[in-house]
Amino acid sequence: MSCTDKYIVIDEIQKPYFVWYEDNWVHDNIVHRHEKGQLVYVDSGFQYLTIEEKTYLLPQNHAAWIPSKALHKTNTHSDKIKLMILFFDVSSEESFYNNVQIFSVPPLLKEMIRYAEKWSLQEKENSNESVFLHAMLNELPQLVEQSLHLHITLPEDLRLKKAIDYLHSHYTDKLKLDTLSEISSVSLRTLERIFKKETGLTINKYQQILRIIKSLELLSENELTVSEIAFKIGYKSLQAFTNSFYTIMKKRPTYFLKENI
Numbered sequence: 001m002s003c004t005d006k007y008i009v010i011d012e013i014q015k016p017y018f019v020w021y022e023d024n025w026v027h028d029n030i031v032h033r034h035e036k037g038q039l040v041y042v043d044s045g046f047q048y049l050t051i052e053e054k055t056y057l058l059p060q061n062h063a064a065w066i067p068s069k070a071l072h073k074t075n076t077h078s079d080k081i082k083l084m085i086l087f088f089d090v091s092s093e094e095s096f097y098n099n100v101q102i103f104s105v106p107p108l109l110k111e112m113i114r115y116a117e118k119w120s121l122q123e124k125e126n127s128n129e130s131v132f133l134h135a136m137l138n139e140l141p142q143l144v145e146q147s148l149h150l151h152i153t154l155p156e157d158l159r160l161k162k163a164i165d166y167l168h169s170h171y172t173d174k175l176k177l178d179t180l181s182e183i184s185s186v187s188l189r190t191l192e193r194i195f196k197k198e199t200g201l202t203i204n205k206y207q208q209i210l211r212i213i214k215s216l217e218l219l220s221e222n223e224l225t226v227s228e229i230a231f232k233i234g235y236k237s238l239q240a241f242t243n244s245f246y247t248i249m250k251k252r253p254t255y256f257l258k259e260n261i
Helices: 107-117 126-144 158-169 177-184 187-199 203-221 228-230 238-249
Strands: 017-022 039-042 047-051 054-058 062-066 074-075 082-088 103-106 151-153
Touching: 017 107, 039 107, 039 187, 047 062, 054 062, 074 151, 074 203, 082 107, 082 126, 107 126, 151 187, 151 203, 158 177, 158 187, 158 203, 187 203, 203 228, 203 238, 228 238
Parallel strands: none
Antiparallel strands: 017 082, 039 062, 039 082, 047 054, 047 074, 054 151, 062 103
């Protein structure tokens, strides 16, 4: 893993926990894995994670748990992002630690993550650090009772490639299923069937999540009003956007404005 001018091989760290905080993370965009489990917290900006071929979005004040040995890579479109990453040796068989978890960070966990910054990039084992991070690891399942599931699965069926590319470049437009069927060279019924099988989402839901992801990027930039964002990503009214956003995120768009985080 690399950031700024540093390069660290996590699996060569000879201690059970390792803390790594950066104000301006630079991504290498390389698929890799670690023996350690990994907690990624976004303090500012927004972060994309690809884990086992699924793409997840982490807006500000959100975190991801990446299980041990899970193939993943990180990338972002934020000009500047502050990440707080903690690595853990995990011995528990509890299902929480063996699955990807995406969640908004409750206040107590946020304060624990920020407190751990004092041990950032320290490769020598420290007893106080070990006790503190061991407690954090044990409490994660209890601290995170409701996970936020916001992900886009990348389909393997090549028949969907043109449809997916079209959706990603035309997500602001009114959805035209016949157009997607035509560019995919399959019937509409077949397209809808394989799309749901490959992504776990209907085409309409996929477009909705694309719009919400884009709105989160714009909200984090703090340059447009919520109304301006709603129209920019393709909604015809602020109310329609707010309702759609709440359905996916379980919070109002204003919650994600920078001054509220």
